[in-house]
Amino acid sequence: MNSTGVATTSRPVFFAAPLVDCAASSMKRTQHCNELRPADAGKPVTLAGWVHSRRDLGGVLFIDLRDREGRTQTVFDPADLPAEVFEAATRLHAESVIQVSGVVRARPAGTDNSKIATGQVEVLVKELAVLNHAEVLPFPVDDPEVAAKVNEELRLQYRYLDLRRPEMTRNLRLRSKVATATRVFMEEQGFLEVETPTLFKSTPEGAREFLVPNRREPGAFYALPQSPQQFKQILMCAGIERYFQLARCYRDEDLRADRQPEFTQVDIEMSFIDREDLYALIEGLLRRVWKRALGVDITLPFRRITFEEALNRYGIDKPDTRLGMELVDFTEEFKASTFKVFSGAVAAGGVVKAINAKGMAGATQGQIETMTAHAKSLGAKGLAFIKVEQGEWKSPIVKFFGESEKASLTQKLAIEEGDLILFAADQWLNACEILGKIRLYCADVLKAQGRLVVPADRFDFLWVVDFPLLSFDKEMDRWYSSHHPFTAPVAEDIALLKADPKKVRGQHYDIVVNGVELGGGSIRIHQPDVQKTIFEEILAISPEETKLRFGYMLEAFKYGAPPHGGIALGFDRLIAILCGTSSIRDVIAFPKTAKGVCLMTDSPAPVSARQLRDLHIEVKAAKKE
RNA sequence: GGGGGUGUAGCUCAAUUGGUUAGAUCGCUGCACUGUCACGGCAGAGGUUGCGGGUUCGAGCCCCGUCACUCCCGCCA
Numbered sequence: 001m002n003s004t005g006v007a008t009t010s011r012p013v014f015f016a017a018p019l020v021d022c023a024a025s026s027m028k029r030t031q032h033c034n035e036l037r038p039a040d041a042g043k044p045v046t047l048a049g050w051v052h053s054r055r056d057l058g059g060v061l062f063i064d065l066r067d068r069e070g071r072t073q074t075v076f077d078p079a080d081l082p083a084e085v086f087e088a089a090t091r092l093h094a095e096s097v098i099q100v101s102g103v104v105r106a107r108p109a110g111t112d113n114s115k116i117a118t119g120q121v122e123v124l125v126k127e128l129a130v131l132n133h134a135e136v137l138p139f140p141v142d143d144p145e146v147a148a149k150v151n152e153e154l155r156l157q158y159r160y161l162d163l164r165r166p167e168m169t170r171n172l173r174l175r176s177k178v179a180t181a182t183r184v185f186m187e188e189q190g191f192l193e194v195e196t197p198t199l200f201k202s203t204p205e206g207a208r209e210f211l212v213p214n215r216r217e218p219g220a221f222y223a224l225p226q227s228p229q230q231f232k233q234i235l236m237c238a239g240i241e242r243y244f245q246l247a248r249c250y251r252d253e254d255l256r257a258d259r260q261p262e263f264t265q266v267d268i269e270m271s272f273i274d275r276e277d278l279y280a281l282i283e284g285l286l287r288r289v290w291k292r293a294l295g296v297d298i299t300l301p302f303r304r305i306t307f308e309e310a311l312n313r314y315g316i317d318k319p320d321t322r323l324g325m326e327l328v329d330f331t332e333e334f335k336a337s338t339f340k341v342f343s344g345a346v347a348a349g350g351v352v353k354a355i356n357a358k359g360m361a362g363a364t365q366g367q368i369e370t371m372t373a374h375a376k377s378l379g380a381k382g383l384a385f386i387k388v389e390q391g392e393w394k395s396p397i398v399k400f401f402g403e404s405e406k407a408s409l410t411q412k413l414a415i416e417e418g419d420l421i422l423f424a425a426d427q428w429l430n431a432c433e434i435l436g437k438i439r440l441y442c443a444d445v446l447k448a449q450g451r452l453v454v455p456a457d458r459f460d461f462l463w464v465v466d467f468p469l470l471s472f473d474k475e476m477d478r479w480y481s482s483h484h485p486f487t488a489p490v491a492e493d494i495a496l497l498k499a500d501p502k503k504v505r506g507q508h509y510d511i512v513v514n515g516v517e518l519g520g521g522s523i524r525i526h527q528p529d530v531q532k533t534i535f536e537e538i539l540a541i542s543p544e545e546t547k548l549r550f551g552y553m554l555e556a557f558k559y560g561a562p563p564h565g566g567i568a569l570g571f572d573r574l575i576a577i578l579c580g581t582s583s584i585r586d587v588i589a590f591p592k593t594a595k596g597v598c599l600m601t602d603s604p605a606p607v608s609a610r611q612l613r614d615l616h617i618e619v620k621a622a623k624k625e
Numbered sequence: 626g627g628g629g630g631u632g633u634a635g636c637u638c639a640a641u642u643g644g645u646u647a648g649a650u651c652g653c654u655g656c657a658c659u660g661u662c663a664c665g666g667c668a669g670a671g672g673u674u675g676c677g678g679g680u681u682c683g684a685g686c687c688c689c690g691u692c693a694c695u696c697c698c699g700c701c702a
Contacts, residue, residue, distance in 0.1 A: 059659030073662070094652090113662055136653060139636050143663070146637060146651070153694050154636085206702035226702085253701045254626090377698070484702045594695065 029099065034070025036121045040104045045123060047072060048099040048131070050164065051092050052142055061089055062122075065100065068169060073113070073122040074100050085128050094142060095134040095164075101127040141165050152585075156599040159590055171587045174293055175575045179246060181292040182266055185285050191242040191268070196231035198224055198248065203549060205485065207251035210261070218616035224250035227568060230553055232269040233486065233524055236564040237556040241271045246571060255594045257583040258516075258573055262592075266574070268521070269566030275507060275523060278565060279304075279463060282511060282519075286461065293578045294457075302461040302511075310464050311429065315353075315436020317467070320515025321460045323443045323452065327353050327435050333408045334425070339400035341384065345425035352425045355435050356413040357442040359451045360420035361387040367445060371422065374437045378430055383438075384423040388415055440515075456580060461513045466490070469506035470538065479538050483508045486531070486553075487522040488565075494530070501538060511569070518574060521567025528557040 029048040036045065049067035061076040076089045092098065102125040113119035138157075139150045141164050148167065155162040162168055183193065202209055202223040212222040225231075227249045235243045247267040255261065266285075270278065283300045290296045303321075310319050313326045331351045334342035342352045357363075363371075372383040386395040386409075393406075401409075413421060420442075424434040446452035469489050470479045479501055481487060489497060490505040497504055507523035525531045531554060535546045546554070572584040585591040592598050612619065 053662075053664095055661045055664050057659055057661060057664075058657070060661080061659095062661055062664085064662070071662095075660085077659080079659090108660065111660055111662085115662080119662085136635070140652070143636095143651080145663095149637060151632085151636085151694075153632095156694090203702090207700085229702095251701060254699080256701090257696070259701070481702055487702095593693090595693090597693095599694090 032069040033065055033067040033072045034117055036072055036104050036118050036123070038106050038120050040121065041106050043104045044101070045104055046099060046101040047074070047123060049097070051094055051096045051098060051134070053094065054092060056090055061086070063089065063092065063098075063100075065098070065123075070118060071116050072118045073107075074102065074125050075122050076125050076128075080124070081126070085125075088130060089125075089128055092130070093134050093136060094140075095137055095161075096130060097132040097134070099129040099131055100125045137161060153593075153599060156585075156591070156593065159600050163589065168586070171575070171579045171581070172589060174579060175587055178289050178293050178575060178578065179571075181289055182244075182246070182285065185288045186244045186268075189242070189281065189284075191244045192240055193245055194235060194240065194243050195245060196225070196228040196235075196247065198250075200225040200231075203230070205481075207253050210250050210252050213615040213617055215614045215616070226251050227265060228267050229484065229486070230550075232267060232566060233553065233564065234556050236269055236271045237559070237561050239562075241562075243267075243269045243566075247568075255592070255596065257585075258576070260572065260584060260588060260591055261596050263584070263588075264571040266519070266569040266571050267566070268568065269564060271562040271564040273523075273563075273565055275465070275509060275565070278521065278523075278567060279509070282567060282569075286511075289574070289578075290459070296457065296459075298459060298461065302463055304463045304465055306466040307464060307468065308466070311432040311436070315432040315434070315439055316515075317464055318510065318512045318515055318517045319462070319464075320440070320443070321462065322454050322458055322514060323439070325355050325357060325439050325442065327355050327432065327439070328412050329353055330408070330412070330423075333405055337400065337405065338402075339397055341381070341397075342423075342425045345427075345431075348427075350425060350427045351431050352423065353431050353435055354409070354413060354421055354423045355439055355442075356415060357420040357422060357439075357446070358416075359418050360442055360446065361389045361418045363387070363420055363445070371438050371441055374441060375424065375434045378434045378437070380424065380426060380430075380434055383434075384425075386421040388417055388419045388421070391417065459513055459577075461511070464510040464512055465508075466505045467508045467510075468502065469493075469504040469508070470501045472502070478540055481534075481539065482506060483520065483522055485534055485539060486524045488525045488530075497533065497538065507565070509567070511567070513577060516573060516577060517570075518577070519567055519569035521565065523563070523565035526557060526561045526563050528554050528561075531557065 028046065030046045031040075033047055033049050047065055047067075049065045052064040052066035052071055054064075055062040059078065061078075063074045063076065064071050065074050076086055078086045100123065102123045104121055105124055107113075107120060107122050139154055139161065140146050141161050144165065144167060147162075147165050150162075163172065186193070199212060199222040202211065202221060203226075207226045209223040209226060212224065214220055214222060225247075228245060228247050232243055232245075245267045247265050248262055249265050250262050251259075252261060253259070268281070270281070279301065283302055287298050287300060290298045305313075305319070307317055310317050312329070313319070314321070315327050329351060330342075330353065331346055334352045335346045337343040345352060368383070368385065371385075375383040384395070384397050386393050386398060388394075409415060409421065413419075415421065422435065422438055422442075424431040424438075426434065443452060447454065468482055469487060471482045472478075473480055483506060487506045487508050490507055493504040508520065509522065510520040511518045525534065531550075532546070535541045535550065536543055541549075572587055575587040576582065576584045579587055581587065590598065590600065597603070
């Protein structure tokens, strides 16, 4: 096949490994498909890749050859080729894998293609090897517009075709780049990457776990870790001082666009630090990542906002500060209002808050109903609003407002023609959360109408701090950890632990960008007595239970535990933000559906009776037909 | 567990609101074509309208059930 005597060039060969196909092994590729330029004219080359498109003009045939790097046009001229080679080329389908040898030449004047990087040259083919003949595809991979709209079910079933699309390849490439940048940065900062077990022990707190049966002891199970939390703290006790890991984590909860049953965290833990050290570390890491991935210089340090302020101004603990439309408090103004819904809420210890959805006075009945449903889902009776149209305030409640109340609203909300004002009157947290949800809904509506434009390259980072350490579960009548039970209280609040648990702030922090919770962490408790107090007196876990579940940790803390803290960043979400996609499925090579199914391999799947017997498992549910 | 959306040719979508033989683009097959690059031209094939019931003279369209995908709530310490 190598009759043209294709020379080995001095250029670096893209893949050093030999091709598997024996027939073609004497003809390795010399360049990839995004490499040839006019300066290469006259060179004998060999390219390999997928048939991206074929243009058969009868006399002359063009095939665009594609590999991971790009595309190159190849030309088959029957005057120059044995009939059977030309014939074979005319029969090629899209996505067949071929290898061609030939000579590079500049394209004839006027036939350059400015859309591709190799558009000034082409390869005049002398030899062709069909390495794999592709059947007709279930969906096109060459047309970005059509391919992007293909039913996700098909894309997941034929994921290897989906991943050939340049958009998807780009995502995986960026993911790899960020993973490497992370490792390099953490290494520079003196961190050790330590792997922790994925066969762990069940820890009933938090997310539902995947259990792994074990054949040696009937009824005993491993669990896949929700995160390496406990191992990384024990590594601090082990004197590692600075640990990180790109850790795979598993949670058996219902899925979302940004949640998969298995996902990756950039997991970090450090000894002898306080919160400031951690903020600086993560800011440095994210600056490096943004620079490497997007070439963007992000501004440091990040803004900080307390949990309370985040709720007060944005109605959510992960604010998207790009959207404006901040919540405004009117508790004082409506304390004595004749509108009983407002004054009554204040009398009951609640607040009155409002937002101005600029330019949404034309909201449809359906949109108002959707917003009302949001409010009701959080326990509100209804949703009060004012439409400002034709210089008038159109609202069922405006008749209750006095002049000073109206003036105050106009001033504090900067009300103008075309605005929509929305109110919430309830207990503080609830009122904030209602308007927080409505604010996001309004932003979506305004974005769809083109009235709110958020630049794609804007990234609003912020630290959310001073979370309450504990939350109260009314149904269960007990306190539980807002974050996790190893979070240290803010030092000056420790005295309040038993007296007023609600007021205790945790040394917990979340990193948020554009309204997405990218990660969170905390300074941990390293004194066994404080930890014991939290477990037994606050969380009301019995000493026996504590010993059973966390005994090894409390034990480890007895023998010299350094003060320590850490954080975990959602790696998939991080990559999704960098790629500008809202679904992490687009940045995971082989994701699962919303029901946790892999459509390509058809897992999960039944196992044989023998496997079950070995594992001492009896399946009682009825078999599906 | 609950709510919304979607399901029609290999792909992406139509089908005048229950009425004749379910259409179009791309793809596919065939013909012709020597400078295309989303090649262009001519012709053709391709359908259990997700599946199962029901209402009706008549159902892609209405009703009930079911399956799959998707978005959201609950859940995710």
